[in-house]
Amino acid sequence: MSAQTATSKAGSNAPQNTGLALAVLASVFFIFGFVTAFKDPLVPHLKGIFSLSQWEADLIQFAFFSAYFVISIPSTIVVSKLGHQKSIVVGVLVMAVGALLIIPAAGVLSYALFLGALWVIAAGITLIQVAANPFATLLGAPEKAPARLTLVQAFNSLGTTVAPILGGLVILTKAKEGVQTTADKLATAGTVKIPYLVLAILLFVLAFVISRLKMPQPERDTATGGSWGAVWKHPHLVFGIVAIFVYVGAEVTIGGHLINYVTAISTLTAQEATRYASMYWGGAMVGRFFGAAILGRFSGGKVLGICGTMSLLCCVTTMSTGGMVAVWAAVLVGLFNSIMFPTTFALAVNKLGPLTGKASGLLNMAICGGALIPLLQGLVIDSSGHPETGVAFSPAQVSAFHLSFIVPAACYLWIMFYGFRGSRVKEVA
Numbered sequence: 001m002s003a004q005t006a007t008s009k010a011g012s013n014a015p016q017n018t019g020l021a022l023a024v025l026a027s028v029f030f031i032f033g034f035v036t037a038f039k040d041p042l043v044p045h046l047k048g049i050f051s052l053s054q055w056e057a058d059l060i061q062f063a064f065f066s067a068y069f070v071i072s073i074p075s076t077i078v079v080s081k082l083g084h085q086k087s088i089v090v091g092v093l094v095m096a097v098g099a100l101l102i103i104p105a106a107g108v109l110s111y112a113l114f115l116g117a118l119w120v121i122a123a124g125i126t127l128i129q130v131a132a133n134p135f136a137t138l139l140g141a142p143e144k145a146p147a148r149l150t151l152v153q154a155f156n157s158l159g160t161t162v163a164p165i166l167g168g169l170v171i172l173t174k175a176k177e178g179v180q181t182t183a184d185k186l187a188t189a190g191t192v193k194i195p196y197l198v199l200a201i202l203l204f205v206l207a208f209v210i211s212r213l214k215m216p217q218p219e220r221d222t223a224t225g226g227s228w229g230a231v232w233k234h235p236h237l238v239f240g241i242v243a244i245f246v247y248v249g250a251e252v253t254i255g256g257h258l259i260n261y262v263t264a265i266s267t268l269t270a271q272e273a274t275r276y277a278s279m280y281w282g283g284a285m286v287g288r289f290f291g292a293a294i295l296g297r298f299s300g301g302k303v304l305g306i307c308g309t310m311s312l313l314c315c316v317t318t319m320s321t322g323g324m325v326a327v328w329a330a331v332l333v334g335l336f337n338s339i340m341f342p343t344t345f346a347l348a349v350n351k352l353g354p355l356t357g358k359a360s361g362l363l364n365m366a367i368c369g370g371a372l373i374p375l376l377q378g379l380v381i382d383s384s385g386h387p388e389t390g391v392a393f394s395p396a397q398v399s400a401f402h403l404s405f406i407v408p409a410a411c412y413l414w415i416m417f418y419g420f421r422g423s424r425v426k427e428v429a
Contacts, residue, residue: 287338
């Protein structure tokens with residue numbers, strides 16, 4: 001069976017009553033988006049408690065997104081054995097366990113345990129991504145897959161929009177400048193206990209609800225078929241893997257550094273700066289709702305290329321200006337980020353048929369760009385040193401922050417290429 005035929009078969013055999021499935025996917029995308037962005041306030045929070053450099057604080061992002069590299073391929077096996085729905089349930093349960101592990105990490109003041117707990121949470125999210133992304137693309141006509149996946153991803157962005165504000169309110173409000181004593185550090189670290197306990201309870205409830213629902217399932221062969229060797233014969237998939245790597249890296253590194261960036265170049269506090277992080281992720285939410293409509297009418301590749309171009313221009317602007325102009329340029333990147341992941345994912349698995357499952361595993365593995373690229377930007381930021389807690393950034397440190405945006409700018413250059421040329425499907429003999 002050819003890839004094209006298999007894809008058509010998957011699309012034609014997809015269940016007709018997909019409203020429930022898409023609604024469940026939307027709720028799942030919301031919750032793991034919320035959890036992903038809820039960790040962003042942890043960066044300045046733990047940076048102060050443990051007196052970390054920016055690079056050391058960025059290990060939070062490294063620990064979180066490295067799980068995608070480790071867990072993605074094993075997740076394809078889980079999906080092939082359990083199916084999409086049960087795999088999502090298992091993923092949510094793993095997230096809940098990771099959230100509970102945050103509590104002892106705060107109790108013993110262990111940065112390593114914090115990182116381990118975040119890794120477990122991300123492992124659950126990885127399994128959900130491997131199951132849910134192809135699930136959304138296969139629940140209907142293949143040509144509408146970018147719009148369909150963008151729509152459910154919009155709820156992911158809703159979660160990432162709410163999380164930084166809420167995280168700032170419940171985590172950063174009690175943070176002290178220049179924390180010194182162990183008692184002060186325990187009190188400050190303890191602000192994360194109740195939020196993550198509540199989060200764990202909600203995740204357990206969500207897993208139970210999803211397990212009780214009767215959802216349609218696409219063809220199972222999309223999770224098990226084909227060989228790994230055949231995967232690499234599709235250039236649009238290979239280029240797409242790189243595109244996912246650099247996109248997630250760029251999105252995470254800007255979002256993760258934005259709170260510190262705003263405080264470095266303005267008089268705003270870290271808690272006040274969380275509003276801009278929220279607007280950054282909120283731009284992605286707005287863009288995805290509009291993007292779902294736009295992608296229903298225009299070529300996904302062209303829309304992706306244009307958004308990559310605009311994100312690159314925003315990065316150049318924030319590098320070459322100062323003050324709130326630079327801040328708003330960075331925030332605006334979120335709007336153009338909006339359609340990048342779902343569109344890139346859908347374009348990369350286009351016409352792969354039974355290889356879709358394996359391709360999904362590789363694409364989700366590439367999300368580890370969110371682990372590595374923030375470290376690279378963190379090194380650039382730290383090139384002029386890092387201030388002690390409560391000490392203002394020096395002019396050299398502010399300049400280093402501006403210069404560091406060359407890292408995401410390079411990422412968006414590849415996104416431009418993939419949208420305009422690299423995503424074109426070539427026939428494989």
